Amino acid sequence: MPIAEFRITRFQFARDRVIGDSQVRADDVNVAALELTSQTGQTGLGFIQTLFHPLPDQAEIEAVFENEVWPSLVGQEAISLVHRVSRPRGGNQRAFSLPFHEALQVALWDLAAKEAGLPLHKMLGSRRDRVRAYASGLDFHLSDEAFCALFSHAASIGYDAFKIKVGHPDFDRDLRRLDLLKKVVPAGSKIMIDPNEAWNSKEALVKLTAIRDAGHELLWVEDPILRHDFEGLRTLRHAVNWTQINSGEYLDANGKRLLMENFGTDLLNVHGQVTDVMRIGWLAAELGIPVSLGNTFLEVGVHMATALPEVEWLEYSFQNFDHLVEQPIEIKNGFAYAPNRPGHGLALSETARLEWSRPKRLKRSELGNAPENPRLPVDLT
Template identity: 65%
Template sequence: MRIVEYRLHRFQFARDRVIGDSQVRIEHAHMATLELVTDTGLVGLGFIPSLFNALPSLAEIDRIFRVEVWPSLEGQAPAALVHRVRRPRGGNIRSTSLPFGEGIDQALWDLTAKQVNLPLWKLLGATRNRVKAYASGLDYHLSDDDFCALFEHARSIGYSAFKIKVGHPDIERDLHRLELLTKTVGKAEAIMIDANEGWSPQDAVRRLNIINKAGYDILWIEDPILRYDFEGLKMIRAGCPFTLVNSGEYFGASDKLRLIEARGTDMINVHGYITEVMRIGWIAAEQGIPVSLGNSFLEIGVNMAVALPEVEWLEYSFQNFDHLVEQPIEIRDGWAYAPERPGHGLVLSEAAKREHATPDVIASADLPRAPLNKRLPH
């Protein structure tokens, strides 16, 4: 089985709500999709998200892909590429001009699993088919009313664990949000908070102790300080034994390894890059460090989450991407279920290609609105 063709589609639309944290605010969605096609007719799908800025036109995306990426894929067997290790030396190892890497990785794994007619999670060695999901609001910029409505809905459909954004300059605002959350959802199985590097080490210790003394039992604090401050992270671990430090979100595999070796975190945060997640997951398992599966595009990360023994939680943040695929990942009663379909389980929607693809760049003021997330009340 060889890769003989590729297809790219570009999407750009207004989100159904503002998302963000103490550092960023995001109102629009920008992404492309990559389909790799084999000589046997199998199609592997990958996602190329751009979190903050619009991607160039489809014609330009295609030009860059054809020049920078396609020569290394054309005629290759997908299964021969997913485990390939290259020496990080010289100018031959470099990033592409656009963020193709994760999407290529996903499409290759999708094809590899389809070739042997297995769901990806089974190919990765999983012995379970579900993982606990927690409701993540990406809620920093929501009004109090919208904040409560989001988490009330999450509770009503079976979520028992919740993560909110903190890191406001005024600690009283963070305490206020925690009070609103607990009043809205009642007794939770777990509450997590995420400061997105908004604090210094000393400030983090002080604030976390204030939160703890106010009676809030926090399972983990995510990214409390600057990612490279390993000594500061260790200070927080020592000064706040009542909670876990969850870090590593912004790191690639090499720096995640350094973070683990430095003992700078209680948990390691991974996302949607399948090869990288599995490699880090194996290392974390050897070290006995729990892994949390953060936001991955359309919850593709459920495949890795059920395959890694250290993963207890998968993040779900109610983003309106479901219309892009024929069948989204099932999340029911606070559990995310790995699909039984061959491959990673996601297939690009023909309707999305026809009705929602945007080959040309659209000004923000003119962006269309995508269909609302059916997992939210309307």
């Protein structure tokens, strides 16, 4: 049925720990829930997120959405919009003023699947309802003690694959982190590293060789060099035949296509934009390139992960968002499970709307304590 209403709820709260990598860090959460409601009363949910700067006041978010997005949605059916493509010509090819794109795709797909009475992963063509999950620390700015506590906890609850952040100016620190990880996770665990483009191609070769010589086996290295250095990525793929290159995180759908056409990656990294992920995931399947699902808000990416044929892994990084929804995605014993509820299975918590909504932008000093994180019962502050 046609889309009739929208609602935006702005949230802002402290994180339970600092997160980040070799390039960025963040210690608060800035997010808004987007709800699209059809004439039948079904609601599709997506999340608008900024990592480094607070969103404007809720009234401003609503005004921008109503001006830039709403005219193309109202009166339309969600199922007719999820695959719609516009010709990228001139001023028509531009981003929204606020980061609505992913939230819009997720909310539309959620609503379309609910209207069809199907779980989203089944609507996308899944043949399974679970995928292997790896524990990702977003740990670059943690102390060694907090780093060990995080990954020790992950190992204790059934994870057997772990990704850490590297790319420190002091390479000995990267090696020390790998040594520490080896001490707190089971022997034979799968290990991945992510420099977040901190290296150039020759530097990456030297450092990956040093990591191997220090006795560390890697399943993959993620985004070792600049995203558009297709030649460097291709050369690195052939030079480091003892591990895999995982790239594409920072590229849009067209960039991911060019990356694969230039043989620049062993695994393609995708995130939370449902339509874009499915399109590029189908192309990756045609080319025989495995796909990994990076961090997606509240792990909604489990639906794409279980629907695409080349996905083996989904990233889970213990981010403290579960209190925002009534029932989060189930993750246990190293697997993430796609819900069999209609849509993506996530519904905004009315308790969270009451207790954690912040219509007005707050200063960082006004945020108070972070919500309790039930999936991470250790002190990482």
